[in-house]
Amino acid sequence: MDLYSLIGFSAVAAIAGFTVKQFEKRIGTLITAGACAFMLTALIGASSGVISDLKALGEMGGVSPETLGTVLKAVGTAYLMHFARSLCTDLGETGLASAVELTGRVLLLVIALPAIRSTAETVIKLVAYSVG
Amino acid sequence: MRWRLRYSENQYERHNNGVDIIFKIAGIGIIVAVVCQLLKQTGRDDIAMLTALAGLVVVLSMVIGLIATLFNSIKSVFDIY
Incomplete structure (x- = not known):
């Protein structure tokens, strides 16, 4: 349209x-x-x-498809959770809306955790290399 | 006749979007409100409540279709699960 x-x-x-x-x-x-x-x-x-x-x-640019897939998955989850949250707010259920928001944040953390983990592993390897 | 047929096809294509479902839902809402008022005026409160509930279920089943379309498109575009 x-x-x-x-x-x-x-x-x-x-x-x-x-x-x-x-x-x-x-x-x-x-x-x-x-x-x-x-x-x-x-x-x-x-x-x-x-x-x-x-x-x-x-x-x-050489970005691995897994990384981009993680980002896209996070964007989609945020999109869906925003829709659910605004629906709950429209219906006047602010408590449910804040619960949905919290759930969305935790789900985003779950999705982003492998990327955070690989970054941390890289940093630890670098530190170990420079120290040892 | 032929141009009219083609015109109606075009009209169908043009209006085959969300606006017609919005108008449909609005019409159902207004009709349900009128029927409820009539039933309440005539003293049949229980049937009025049932009518409101039936209208809500019908509207909900239409809105659920829209929401399912949204979910499916998000699922296919963003590769979520």
Whole structure:
């Protein structure tokens, strides 16, 4: 979808959600949630070309596919967790939203841990080499 | 007739996006609200509650489809699990 369609879509969804919220609060919130999901899907569809370009660039620069895959996985997890968190906030469940946020951070740590570990191993090897 | 057919196909292609589902959900919400008000005015509160619940389930099943599309596209683009 192009830029103007997305702008019009967001305006229409906001007006529809606001209008329906006056009568049926839950259905109005679901309109907003569906609009969010559709918007993010459109963004993913637009940015998939960028991601394949990034992979090609990394191959040119000698970055290993595992490293790039880790970064992409972290970005995707952050994306999903942001969506879930904003959904919970929209529904008025701030406690659940903060739990989702914490879960997302821990999941990101789990994803990034192998990279941190390999960096630490490299540093330790370097230190051992320079000392010994 | 032929141009009309083609025009309608184009219309379908143009409107086969998220806007029509948003309008569908908004229409369901307004209809459910009206029916609920009518039922409440006539004193059938339990049926009004059931109607609101049914509308919510219908809308939820439509929104779930959108969210599933989002999840699948994220899964395929970012290689998550």
